[in-house]
Amino acid sequence: MNKPPEERPASSAKSSAESTDSADGEDSSDSMPSEESLFLGSEKGAETYRTTMEQTTDAILDAFVENADPYSGTSPESLREEFAEMEMIPDSGEGLESALESAEPVLRNSVGVSDRQCLAHLHCPPMISGLAAEAMLSATNQSMDSWDQSPAATHLETRMVEELCDLFGYGDSGDGVFTSGGTQSNFMGLLLARERFAKERFGTNVQRSGLPHRAKAMRILCSEEAHFTAEQAAAHLGLGENAVVTVESNDDREMCPDALDQTLAELDERELLPFALVGTAGTTDFGSIDPLDELAERAEEHDLWFHVDAAYGGALALSDRHRDLLSGIDRADSLSVDFHKLFYQPISCGAFLLRDGSQYEHIARNASYLNPEGASVPNLVAKSAQTTRRFDALKPFLSFRALGRDGFGMLVDETIALAEEVAELLASGSSFELVAEPTINAVVFRYRPTSDMADERLSWLNEAIRESLLREGDAVVARTEVDGVTALKFTLLNPRTTLTDVADILDAIERRGSSLRAVSPEVKR
Numbered sequence: 001m002n003k004p005p006e007e008r009p010a011s012s013a014k015s016s017a018e019s020t021d022s023a024d025g026e027d028s029s030d031s032m033p034s035e036e037s038l039f040l041g042s043e044k045g046a047e048t049y050r051t052t053m054e055q056t057t058d059a060i061l062d063a064f065v066e067n068a069d070p071y072s073g074t075s076p077e078s079l080r081e082e083f084a085e086m087e088m089i090p091d092s093g094e095g096l097e098s099a100l101e102s103a104e105p106v107l108r109n110s111v112g113v114s115d116r117q118c119l120a121h122l123h124c125p126p127m128i129s130g131l132a133a134e135a136m137l138s139a140t141n142q143s144m145d146s147w148d149q150s151p152a153a154t155h156l157e158t159r160m161v162e163e164l165c166d167l168f169g170y171g172d173s174g175d176g177v178f179t180s181g182g183t184q185s186n187f188m189g190l191l192l193a194r195e196r197f198a199k200e201r202f203g204t205n206v207q208r209s210g211l212p213h214r215a216k217a218m219r220i221l222c223s224e225e226a227h228f229t230a231e232q233a234a235a236h237l238g239l240g241e242n243a244v245v246t247v248e249s250n251d252d253r254e255m256c257p258d259a260l261d262q263t264l265a266e267l268d269e270r271e272l273l274p275f276a277l278v279g280t281a282g283t284t285d286f287g288s289i290d291p292l293d294e295l296a297e298r299a300e301e302h303d304l305w306f307h308v309d310a311a312y313g314g315a316l317a318l319s320d321r322h323r324d325l326l327s328g329i330d331r332a333d334s335l336s337v338d339f340h341k342l343f344y345q346p347i348s349c350g351a352f353l354l355r356d357g358s359q360y361e362h363i364a365r366n367a368s369y370l371n372p373e374g375a376s377v378p379n380l381v382a383k384s385a386q387t388t389r390r391f392d393a394l395k396p397f398l399s400f401r402a403l404g405r406d407g408f409g410m411l412v413d414e415t416i417a418l419a420e421e422v423a424e425l426l427a428s429g430s431s432f433e434l435v436a437e438p439t440i441n442a443v444v445f446r447y448r449p450t451s452d453m454a455d456e457r458l459s460w461l462n463e464a465i466r467e468s469l470l471r472e473g474d475a476v477v478a479r480t481e482v483d484g485v486t487a488l489k490f491t492l493l494n495p496r497t498t499l500t501d502v503a504d505i506l507d508a509i510e511r512r513g514s515s516l517r518a519v520s521p522e523v524k525r
Helices: 012-019 043-066 076-084 096-101 104-108 128-140 151-167 182-202 213-217 229-236 257-269 292-302 313-318 357-363 394-428 455-471 499-519
Strands: 175-179 218-223 244-247 273-280 305-309 334-338 350-354 432-434 442-447 478-482 485-491
Touching (some): 128 394, 151 175, 151 394, 182 213, 182 218, 182 229, 182 273, 182 305, 182 334, 182 350, 218 229, 218 257, 244 257, 257 292, 273 292, 394 499, 442 455, 455 478
Parallel strands (some): 218 244, 218 273, 305 334
Antiparallel strands (some): 175 350, 442 485
């Protein structure tokens, strides 16, 4: 038997570093830090980690508690200049403590998502349980593409998916995978829809042979209020954005079943081939929820894959009071749900769920070094559009364990109740126009001081008010367009936000609106 090679000598950089370490454990300024202090796995690494996490915690609390604001007000130009002067990849390191200090302008100029007056987007305040999970999953660095890279994580994600399938009414045949969010989940749903249709209609295995000849006739249907990811997915799937046909919505911004019937008839007359129907459970602007039961009936009648984008509204499944708004979601072939919205988890964290897990056969793939055929261990990589993938399931797992379904349901109910109160407040004010009654907790409105103000002037005024609030760091409010006219939006995800907080922002909007009209004669009327 050959003798093992002699232990290699330490690298010169490492030897130099270790020989110049100071007595108190600090590396000298003119040497590389020792490898022992760069990684977990040793006592020195553990001490460095503990000290670093304490310093990081202090910096975060200083930025987002002691000196908290919705935003610093720093302009894009100023930020560009500040970071342009900062060396990103220096020749020599400055040490970890100093490096952490260089992140101060990042923290100082980040949006305070936990601030009660940060109300713009579907951008939630993360639960502390989720932050704890982030530290755990980052430190363990499990990769979900093979069991031997994530043994416990694989089984925990599998169990989380099983319980999520139960939450949304899928039976024992349900399956799924964690994703980066709604964009990836919606893509997965339409990917499987395309694969199934091509195989059943044309006998084509797209994964191996590419798109069939008549792919140009394939169509995806969704409402005109649906998220842009339907068009994005169609483009990525080689069908083109023109493959998406939008269906007229009703006055509540929900897909109209009668309009869907008419659209399907027109597609048939033109010999086009609808293969997927996308329902939305929570549109981005209005939180509108399509009539899922009626859409499921149409999908069954026309043999369409029915995918529900519940990235926003999926959390209603936890609410005893509002769960019925999702009636019919259990009939969807697939659905997307985001945990970094109304489940209050750090970005990114989503899930894609399938009513019939056997549909994964359309995208099955094996690699000898990851998931060889016939392997007895669980295989998650073939269910995902990603290979290397984070252990994001740990975040909702810890949060559900801490709070339970009832606790989450209470938070969701509180934010919806607040949205209803805000809508009433806006409707009663003479200077505001409520654009639509909220369905979940998004409230769309305009500052309209006079009823006869022209649309162009109205758009300018509302946009100028929003920019002023952000520039002064007083509030983060969203903008959108409704019927071609700019509107403002409160997305009331934060359970800590109160009606008083919102009333204060409305007062600020009125003050700024009055000032802007005084200095800008063109928007006086």
